[in-house]
Amino acid sequence: MIDLFKFFGKGExxxxxxxxxxxxxxxxxxxxxxxxxxxDMIKDDIIKVxxxxxxxxxxxxxxxxxxxxQEDDTYSTALLANIPIRRVKNMGPNRG
Numbered sequence: 001m002i003d004l005f006k007f008f009g010k011g012e013x014x015x016x017x018x019x020x021x022x023x024x025x026x027x028x029x030x031x032x033x034x035x036x037x038x039x040d041m042i043k044d045d046i047i048k049v050x051x052x053x054x055x056x057x058x059x060x061x062x063x064x065x066x067x068x069x070q071e072d073d074t075y076s077t078a079l080l081a082n083i084p085i086r087r088v089k090n091m092g093p094n095r096g
Contacts, residue, residue: 015049016049018045018049019045019046019049022042022045023042039064043063046063046081047061050083052089053089054087054088055086055087055089056083056084056085056086057085057086060082060084061081061082061083061084062080062081063079063080063081064079065077065078066078
């Protein structure tokens with residue numbers, strides 16, 4: 001599995017921090033049965049952040065929450081993302 005935050009670089013960025021906090025929020029709200037509208041908002045934010053770095057195929061995008069059973073009869077929550085990448089954008093020093 002790819003750690004998206006490491007993939008995009010080690011430098012601190014406001015977008016990365018916002019996306020990270022929103023992903024944490026998704027995991028917390030899953031236990032409260034979040035609405036599809038809320039998940040759509042998260043999906044839109046993920047698209048915006050990833051689009052800064054890559055050209056993606058939004059038609060093939062699939063982002064959802066899943067509950068995964070654990071050995072101790074509890075569940076953990078996972079954010080599953082299938083994001084078709086057309087190409088990585090120029091990440092040179094003049095980007096910005």
